[in-house]
Amino acid sequence: MRVLLQVDFVFSPDALTGEALPAPLLALADSINREPGFVWKVWTFSEAAGRSGGVYLFENRACAEQYLAMHWLRLSEMGATDIRSIIFDISEPLSLINHAPIA
Numbered sequence: 001m002r003v004l005l006q007v008d009f010v011f012s013p014d015a016l017t018g019e020a021l022p023a024p025l026l027a028l029a030d031s032i033n034r035e036p037g038f039v040w041k042v043w044t045f046s047e048a049a050g051r052s053g054g055v056y057l058f059e060n061r062a063c064a065e066q067y068l069a070m071h072w073l074r075l076s077e078m079g080a081t082d083i084r085s086i087i088f089d090i091s092e093p094l095s096l097i098n099h100a101p102i103a
Contacts (some may be wrong), residue, residue, distance in 0.1 A: 002102055004088040005064045007071065008044065008053030009080040032056075037063025040101070052080075057102060061087060 032041055037059035045052045058064040064087050075083055095102055 001060060002039065002090055002092075003058055003061050003064050004090060005056040005058060005068060005085065006053070006088065007056075007068070007075075007083070007085045008051050009075055009083040010050055011052045011075075011078070011080045035063070035067050038067065 029041075029043075032038060039057040039059060041054050041056045043052075043054050056064070056067070058067065068085055068087070072083060072085070090100075090102055092102060
């Protein structure tokens with residue numbers, strides 16, 4: 001069953017808002033596409049809160065948990081702090097009524 005992974009952390013969103021994205025972020029985005037069970041990601045940020053993060057769709061909980069363990073370490077190494085995460089199960093019938101891209 002597909003799951004959503006939500007991650008956010010204290011990290012300057014400046015790099016996410018410019019016209020020219022830094023090469024390391026482009027490489028990171030590309031590498032995420034190759035993670036086992038990965039379907040899609042929405043990159044998120046709040047300038048007001050000074051937080052960045054993302055919402056991911058994975059094929060199953062095991063893949064989401066595997067990615068989260070690796071990503072948590074990577075975020076820490078990048079200097080992110082106050083990392084928060086949660087994995088949500090999805091109500092597919094209700095989500096599909098509201099056109100969620102989960103099918």
